[in-house]
Amino acid sequence: MKSLLRAEGVTVRFEAPGGAFDARRTLTALDEVSLSLTEGRTLGLVGESGSGKSTLGRALLGLQRPSAGRVLYRDEALASKSPEALRRLRRELQLVFQDPYASLHPRRTVGAQVVEPLEVHRPELSRAEREAKVAQLLERVGLGPAHAARLPRELSGGQRQRVVIARALIAEPKVVVADEPVSALDVSIQAQLLNLLLELTSGGGLTLLLISHDLKVVRRLCAEVAVLYLGRVVEQAPTPDLFAAPRHPYTHALLSAVPRVGVPVKERVVLQGELPTPLDVPTGCAFHPRCPRYAALGEPDRQRCRTQRPALEGAPRAVACHFPLGE
Amino acid sequence: MSALLEVTGLTVRFGALAAVEDVTFSVPEGGTVGLVGESGSGKSVTALAVMGLLDGASVEGAVRFQGEALLELPPRRLQALRGRSLAMVFQDPGASLNPAQRVLTQLAEPLRLHLRIPKADAEARAVSLLEAVGVGDAARRAKAYPHELSGGLQQRAMIAMALACGPALLIADEPTTALDVTVQAQVMALLRQVQAERRMGLLLISHDLGLVAESCAELVVLYAGQVVERGPTAEVLRAPRHPYTRGLLASTPTLEGQGRLEEIPGAVPELSAMPKGCRFAERCPQAQAACRAAPVPLDGGVRCLFPLGGGR
Numbered sequence: 001m002k003s004l005l006r007a008e009g010v011t012v013r014f015e016a017p018g019g020a021f022d023a024r025r026t027l028t029a030l031d032e033v034s035l036s037l038t039e040g041r042t043l044g045l046v047g048e049s050g051s052g053k054s055t056l057g058r059a060l061l062g063l064q065r066p067s068a069g070r071v072l073y074r075d076e077a078l079a080s081k082s083p084e085a086l087r088r089l090r091r092e093l094q095l096v097f098q099d100p101y102a103s104l105h106p107r108r109t110v111g112a113q114v115v116e117p118l119e120v121h122r123p124e125l126s127r128a129e130r131e132a133k134v135a136q137l138l139e140r141v142g143l144g145p146a147h148a149a150r151l152p153r154e155l156s157g158g159q160r161q162r163v164v165i166a167r168a169l170i171a172e173p174k175v176v177v178a179d180e181p182v183s184a185l186d187v188s189i190q191a192q193l194l195n196l197l198l199e200l201t202s203g204g205g206l207t208l209l210l211i212s213h214d215l216k217v218v219r220r221l222c223a224e225v226a227v228l229y230l231g232r233v234v235e236q237a238p239t240p241d242l243f244a245a246p247r248h249p250y251t252h253a254l255l256s257a258v259p260r261v262g263v264p265v266k267e268r269v270v271l272q273g274e275l276p277t278p279l280d281v282p283t284g285c286a287f288h289p290r291c292p293r294y295a296a297l298g299e300p301d302r303q304r305c306r307t308q309r310p311a312l313e314g315a316p317r318a319v320a321c322h323f324p325l326g327e
Numbered sequence: 328m329s330a331l332l333e334v335t336g337l338t339v340r341f342g343a344l345a346a347v348e349d350v351t352f353s354v355p356e357g358g359t360v361g362l363v364g365e366s367g368s369g370k371s372v373t374a375l376a377v378m379g380l381l382d383g384a385s386v387e388g389a390v391r392f393q394g395e396a397l398l399e400l401p402p403r404r405l406q407a408l409r410g411r412s413l414a415m416v417f418q419d420p421g422a423s424l425n426p427a428q429r430v431l432t433q434l435a436e437p438l439r440l441h442l443r444i445p446k447a448d449a450e451a452r453a454v455s456l457l458e459a460v461g462v463g464d465a466a467r468r469a470k471a472y473p474h475e476l477s478g479g480l481q482q483r484a485m486i487a488m489a490l491a492c493g494p495a496l497l498i499a500d501e502p503t504t505a506l507d508v509t510v511q512a513q514v515m516a517l518l519r520q521v522q523a524e525r526r527m528g529l530l531l532i533s534h535d536l537g538l539v540a541e542s543c544a545e546l547v548v549l550y551a552g553q554v555v556e557r558g559p560t561a562e563v564l565r566a567p568r569h570p571y572t573r574g575l576l577a578s579t580p581t582l583e584g585q586g587r588l589e590e591i592p593g594a595v596p597e598l599s600a601m602p603k604g605c606r607f608a609e610r611c612p613q614a615q616a617a618c619r620a621a622p623v624p625l626d627g628g629v630r631c632l633f634p635l636g637g638g639r
Contacts (some may be wrong), residue, residue: 047481048507156594157366186365187534187589191578195587213507217579220588243582257512258582259537261564270516271509273463274479 004207005060005093006036009069012055012231016279027278029055031231032069034312037175040204044222044239045211046254050275051212052231057177060209061093062086073175091121094173096164097326098180103164104152110163111148117171133170139197141166158189165196169206180210194220215258219243223238224316230278230286237317247317247324249250249293285310285322293323330391331356331496331528332377337368337388339376344598346372349388349625350554352547352601354496357526361543361560363533367595369552370532371418374498378415381403393495411441414494418501420481424473430457430471430484434491441492456487460610461513479506486514490521503538515542536579540564548572551595551606555630568634571607598628605631 014031029052037043037060047053060071062078071078073089082091097103097186105113111134118130125133135145141162152160161181168176181197182190198221201208212218218225219239224235227248235248246252256269271290276282288294288305297305304322312320332354339347347369354360374383377390379397390397392413397405407535409415417423427435434453438444444452448468457465460483473481482505489497497518503511513537521527533539539546539560546560548569556569567573577589593610596602605623608614613633623630 048509049477118405158594187575188365188535188578189594191580191588191590192592194580195590198587214580215508216582219582219587220580239585253509255582257508259511259515259541261537261540261576261579263541265519265541268512270512274461274510275507301638
């Protein structure tokens with residue numbers, strides 16, 4: 001299977017402004033992350049707030065420069081591209097945001113906003129050709145041609161998200177990174193949009209990175225899932241395997257925390273404490289202070305978790321844990 | 328179990344438009360009732376009406392809380408209740424925390440005012456409340472202003488504040504929607520513990536059927552301002568009778584399945600264009616002419632002329 005877009009050892013650090021008495025501090029949003037998008041497949045990226053999943057999405061699209069490591073598209077490093085080449089690449093790599101309010105211009109019609117990428121990337125098209133494409137795409141995302149003349153505020157939240165998706169797709173991108181594309185929507189509308197994303201990706205022509213905090217959404221759409229914790233991939237596996245038998249204790253806790261119809265609460269692993277700040281990532285395995293497995297270990301083993309960072313190992317199921325579950 | 332909160336025939340109008348119509352339910356002492364619905368269902372308006380927090384709306388019906396008729400109470404008495412035995416957590420913590428006051432002050436104040444606890448003790452209790460809702464390094468965080476905390480921390484501070492005076496009833500409107508699942512699990516475990524210890528009643532307003540399923544004995548499903556189905560949660564979710572409840576369940580992704588989800592076509596009707604008959608008819612796979620002809624009454628826990636599983 002061919003890797004279309006991949007991160008190799010990508011680290012992203014931000015300088016956090018210090019307080020009146022604190023020195024400036026460094027926030028490590030991503031720490032040596034390697035991740036590969038296979039052509040035509042959908043990869044899910046899950047993690048809690050602060051895990052670095054949006055930063056990884058932006059780094060993959062070349063919107064966030066890595067402090068170390070590199071991003072390769074069709075085996076060529078983005079960093080080696082000229083600004084002109086990058087601009088052309090932009091057409092092939094698109095981003096869909098969570099909040100359709102924030103990503104649509106309030107006073108421009110839907111049609112004007114959907115056509116915009118074509119004006120930039122396909123200036124050779126005639127006006128009639130562009131309009132035909134807009135009409136075709138609006139229909140493909142479940143809107144009618146009449147919607148082209150409307151303003152964003154005249155649409156429902158679900159319709160606005162369809163517009164955002166149409167705009168991302170109009171220049172026929174190869175890769176779309178969708179960052180929480182359905183989390184702002186009601187359940188019944190969310191189902192409509194998830195089905196739309198399934199349709200759009202089912203032909204194999206589109207490679208999708210679906211970023212979500214919602215494991216149920218990822219389960220529906222993705223062939224493979226990567227779990228991010230404090231800027232590191234802790235587990236990556238084919239979706240059915242990961243959900244049936246998670247190997248990292250964090251993945252296990254994350255899955256068990258999802259409330260489900262018909263499943264009693266008693267079997268839940270409740271994690272103690274909260275996600276540590278990325279300003280002060282714990283040593284060794286970053287998850288050890290909250291890890292139920294660590295808590296059950298004896299001292300020489302615990303020391304290993306505290307001091308040695310586990311590598312992400314194994315294929316097709318990869319886990320970064322010294323004492324993975326099921327062993 | 329005696330009813331702690333009894334809401335009967337609650338109707339809320341904004342001008343000529345009814346956002347909530349004839350809503351009836353009750354919360355027993357120590358019990359948990361889930362109010363489920365999507366945007367526009369009227370679930371938040373119901374909560375605000377119960378709390379007496381709707382300005383400019385006309386509210387009809389009866390709300391009884393610990394035997395008192397809330398809708399008829401003088402504002403001062405209602406305010407005293409709200410600080411102490413009747414508490415609410417909102418979805419948006421930014422809107423309910425005072426941006427100009429440290430979290431500690433905001434948490435300690437109700438303890439001093441309503442329970443007359445000395446300042447130092449109130450502050451110590453405030454810190455332990457923060458710890459109880461899973462705020463790490465609580466003593467330091469308590470000294471922060473709301474904007475210095477993440478959304479998740481603000482939300483937890485608000486939950487701590489709502490629980491501070493030991494309310495008899497907590498109305499929680501999407502209390503964990505902004506939180507990560509692991510933190511949500513912590514907060515819900517805490518609420519369950521408080522309920523068990525103090526017999527606190529909980530009205531949980533949520534769009535998340537999974538969350539409601541695991542927390543609530545009783546379930547009320549709202550659609551377009553009306554109760555469309557009501558009953559014991561396990562029963563309603565195992566065998567929903569209203570097509571909307573069924574559609575909502577079927578369109579909710581699970582941790583097991585892959586591929587297409589069942590959809591509910593269309594969207595909730597606008598308040599200004601409410602159909603005369605069944606409000607769900609436009610989106611209902613089994614609607615018939617009779618459904619559109621006249622309003623459908625709530626009968627035997629379901630508002631449907633042709634409920635699933637027959638009967639009626």
